[in-house]
Amino acid sequence: xxxxxxxxxxxxxxxxxxxxxxxxxxxxxxxxxxxxxxxxxxxxxxxxxxxxxxxxxxxxxxxxxxxxxxxxxxx
Numbered sequence: 001x002x003x004x005x006x007x008x009x010x011x012x013x014x015x016x017x018x019x020x021x022x023x024x025x026x027x028x029x030x031x032x033x034x035x036x037x038x039x040x041x042x043x044x045x046x047x048x049x050x051x052x053x054x055x056x057x058x059x060x061x062x063x064x065x066x067x068x069x070x071x072x073x074x075x
Contacts, residue, residue, distance in 0.1 A: 026032060059065070
């Protein structure tokens with residue numbers, strides 16, 4: 001239950017229902033969508049990587065597959 005509460009609080013703090021922007025911050029500008037996409041893109045990539053790792057771990061546990069870790073060649 002504690003994880004659900006902390007997750008809910010975090011999401012509530014990150015997602016604002018009102019736009020709080022400084023003067024001159026125009027959401028109606030033609031390039032505003034591109035700028036906001038470029039700003040959030042690293043977060044989207046990080047979430048995709050984490051979700052992929054969780055998915056692969058659950059698959060390996062479900063099918064009882066040992067993941068092989070490769071060592072880098074040190075020459």
